Amino acid sequence: MSSLTHDISGAVLAGDRRHKARALAIWLVVVLFFSVLLSLGVGATNVSLWDAAQSMVTAQELSARDKIILYDIRLPRTAMGVLVGAALAVSGAVMQGVFRNPLADPGLVGVSAGAGLGAIAAIVLGGTLPVALAEALGYYVVPVAAFLGAWCSTLVLYRISTRRGRTSVATMLLAGIALGALAGAVSGALTYIADDAQLRTLTFWSMGSLGGATWGKLLTAAPLIILALAVSPFLAHGLNGLALGEAAAAHIGIPVQRLKNTAILMVAGATGAAVAVSGGIGFVGIVVPHLLRLIVGPDHKYLLVNSALLGAALLLCADVISRIVIAPAELPIGIVTATLGGPFFLWILLRQRGLVDM
Amino acid sequence: MRRVHPFFWLQASLCLLLGAIIVTSARADVQAQRIVSVGGAITEIVYALGQEDRLVARDTTSNYPPAALELPDVGYIRRLSPEGVLSVNPDLLILQEGAGPVEAMDLLRATGVAMVEVPEGYDAEAVLTKVTVVANALGVPEKGAALVEDLRKEFLAAGQDVSGLQDRKVLFVLSMAGGRVMVGGQNSSASGIIAMAGASNAATGFDGYKPMSDEAIAQSGADVILMMASSGPRGASDEQLFQHPAIAATPAGQNKAVVRMDGMKLLGFSVRTAEAVRALSKALRDAGS
Numbered sequence: 125m126s127s128l129t130h131d132i133s134g135a136v137l138a139g140d141r142r143h144k145a146r147a148l149a150i151w152l153v154v155v156l157f158f159s160v161l162l163s164l165g166v167g168a169t170n171v172s173l174w175d176a177a178q179s180m181v182t183a184q185e186l187s188a189r190d191k192i193i194l195y196d197i198r199l200p201r202t203a204m205g206v207l208v209g210a211a212l213a214v215s216g217a218v219m220q221g222v223f224r225n226p227l228a229d230p231g232l233v234g235v236s237a238g239a240g241l242g243a244i245a246a247i248v249l250g251g252t253l254p255v256a257l258a259e260a261l262g263y264y265v266v267p268v269a270a271f272l273g274a275w276c277s278t279l280v281l282y283r284i285s286t287r288r289g290r291t292s293v294a295t296m297l298l299a300g301i302a303l304g305a306l307a308g309a310v311s312g313a314l315t316y317i318a319d320d321a322q323l324r325t326l327t328f329w330s331m332g333s334l335g336g337a338t339w340g341k342l343l344t345a346a347p348l349i350i351l352a353l354a355v356s357p358f359l360a361h362g363l364n365g366l367a368l369g370e371a372a373a374a375h376i377g378i379p380v381q382r383l384k385n386t387a388i389l390m391v392a393g394a395t396g397a398a399v400a401v402s403g404g405i406g407f408v409g410i411v412v413p414h415l416l417r418l419i420v421g422p423d424h425k426y427l428l429v430n431s432a433l434l435g436a437a438l439l440l441c442a443d444v445i446s447r448i449v450i451a452p453a454e455l456p457i458g459i460v461t462a463t464l465g466g467p468f469f470l471w472i473l474l475r476q477r478g479l480v481d482m
Numbered sequence: 483m484r485r486v487h488p489f490f491w492l493q494a495s496l497c498l499l500l501g502a503i504i505v506t507s508a509r510a511d512v513q514a515q516r517i518v519s520v521g522g523a524i525t526e527i528v529y530a531l532g533q534e535d536r537l538v539a540r541d542t543t544s545n546y547p548p549a550a551l552e553l554p555d556v557g558y559i560r561r562l563s564p565e566g567v568l569s570v571n572p573d574l575l576i577l578q579e580g581a582g583p584v585e586a587m588d589l590l591r592a593t594g595v596a597m598v599e600v601p602e603g604y605d606a607e608a609v610l611t612k613v614t615v616v617a618n619a620l621g622v623p624e625k626g627a628a629l630v631e632d633l634r635k636e637f638l639a640a641g642q643d644v645s646g647l648q649d650r651k652v653l654f655v656l657s658m659a660g661g662r663v664m665v666g667g668q669n670s671s672a673s674g675i676i677a678m679a680g681a682s683n684a685a686t687g688f689d690g691y692k693p694m695s696d697e698a699i700a701q702s703g704a705d706v707i708l709m710m711a712s713s714g715p716r717g718a719s720d721e722q723l724f725q726h727p728a729i730a731a732t733p734a735g736q737n738k739a740v741v742r743m744d745g746m747k748l749l750g751f752s753v754r755t756a757e758a759v760r761a762l763s764k765a766l767r768d769a770g771s
Contacts, residue, residue: 167565167569168563168565168566168568168569169565169568169569170569188593188594189568189593189594189595192568192589192592192593193565193568196589196592197564197565197589198565316662316693317692317693318692319690319691319692320656320664320690320691320692321560321580321690321691324558324560325560328560328561335561335563335586336583336585336586338585338588338589341585447563447565450555451566451569452539452554452555452556452557452563452565452566452567452569452570453542453555453556453557453558453563453566454557454561454563454566
């Protein structure tokens with residue numbers, strides 16, 4: 125990012141940015157609204173929102189099958205898409221703010237690796253659980269384990285990088301890489317003892333999908349994600365200050381340590397819950413904030429809320445694509461986000477370096 | 483000897499006629515006409531019973547007979563999309579045991595569509611059970627009984643010429659991705675077909691499909707390597723196979739003894755299983771000579 129703070133017209137630019145950011149937010153709300161309608165109205169079956177609207181107006185009941193498709197398949201799936209998309213994008217933006225590095229994402233601090241490890245352990249060792257426990261958890265074994273994994277890895281990381289109440293971001297980054305490698309090693313060992321069926325389940329899980337969305341799963345993940353998203357706007361001012369460096373931020377009265385604590389907790393909660401219910405969905409946490417910084421600049425006041433909106437809309441659209449490309453079968457959504465996100469990200473990078481002129 | 487009133491016959495025949503009409507129309511009512519078949523074995527049985535015109539969709543594993551590939555694919559057996567399944571408007575789902583995920587099954591059950599789960603098993607009796615369950619689900623029990631009889635004869639005939647192979651140790655290699663050899667252990671479909679062909683499974687001490695350590699393979703004393711014919715990314719050429727140090731150390735490696743067969747035919751435990759037994763026992767005999 126080129127710094128424009130020394131520019132004489134900086135104030136004008138800042139005002140300009142504010143208008144731009146507000147206009148973008150309004151535009152994104154509209155986009156998200158249509159994405160939700162699209163996600164509710166499009167799928168392998170030809171149940172449309174029109175039918176649903178008609179059934180509400182006239183007394184004509186939807187068939188039992190159509191009701192289930194709309195209210196038990198598409199509705200929880202859409203809600204999950206909105207929450208997971210927003211959670212991933214905002215977590216990415218917050219992480220990048222804390223680490224002052226546009227490439228940071230929850231994967232860096234071992235949160236995703238921890239969640240993945242939990243899920244893999246549940247898939248491979250799930251059969252060895254005490255029967256009563258397995259019965260009680262039902263098919264929530266994997267999400268619950270993923271969440272516990274994310275939580276534990278965050279705690280461990282935090283203990284390692286915090287000395288006398290001060291968290292060292294650099295240590296955290298290095299410890300995160302080490303923890304990620306360790307989680308990867310254990311996951312590797314688990315895949316080694318997995319049988320064929322478990323391996324296939326693992327492969328599908330790692331590619332991510334919103335397909336398993338049910339009201340029950342949504343209820344396990346939603347409170348955490350909503351709480352984390354609600355906290356994020358309060359971090360904006362502090363993250364803006366942090367961009368100057370920790371010492372400078374402390375000088376202008378920002379409670380740096382508390383900010384870091386809150387940010388890490390928020391990211392662990394949101395990412396842990398999101399990865400737990402939807403598996404590994406990549407790229408949203410890096411591409412969305414990056415794209416928005418290009419449009420509205422680095423101010424977190426605008427960045428966070430726009431990230432939530434764009435992340436949600438993007439994931440919903442990716443999910444719609446995953447549902448219709450090979451209907452009646454489904455593509456894992458991770459494949460869609462990576463296929464769309466990869467080339468797009470490269471194009472942005474090349475454009476920034478002036479290698480392509482458009 | 484009382485004479486029966488002539489009207490009695492009329493009434494009786496009318497009653498019978500009416501009864502027959504009611505019964506047949508009821509039969510026509512309960513006969514599902516839009517069926518989704520999940521599992522390659524199930525689809526083969528539906529075709530063998532001549533009921534394929536009632537199929538509206540299949541899963542990814544249903545690749546035989548080739549005509550089945552024309553049907554819409556609702557996804558991989560363990561990863562079914564509930565909305566995808568419902569999109570073909572089915573009135574009956576016939577599912578191989580192991581179809582999933584659980585959430586999808588629960589949602590499908592909630593829609594009230596009829597679902598029949600067919601038990602999996604790895605011997606001749608299991609195949610006959612599958613045929614019976616599928617035929618009953620399709621409402622053609624007599625066709626099912628006829629097919630069961632035919633298959634029973636085929637199994638008996640195939641079982642005649644598997645003698646003298648009990649000392650042949652066969653190692654089924656599922657894949658060799660990244661140098662890890664995945665093999666079929668005990669209680670797997672591979673183990674079942676090897677036993678039916680009269681030979682013994684070289685992979686002992688564990689159940690299902692798992693990676694086997696190199697030393698265990700080298701010590702397994704496998705006389706023949708058995709593989710699927712599909713030369714996909716998971717497949718390995720003979721050259722790659724016998725270059726693997728652990729496999730090269732077995733008698734099979736020294737004699738370059740490998741048998742390849744179509745995966746669904748070999749491991750599907752369906753109507754082609756007797757054929758697979760005959761082909762496998764013959765191939766095992768030839769591979770050793």
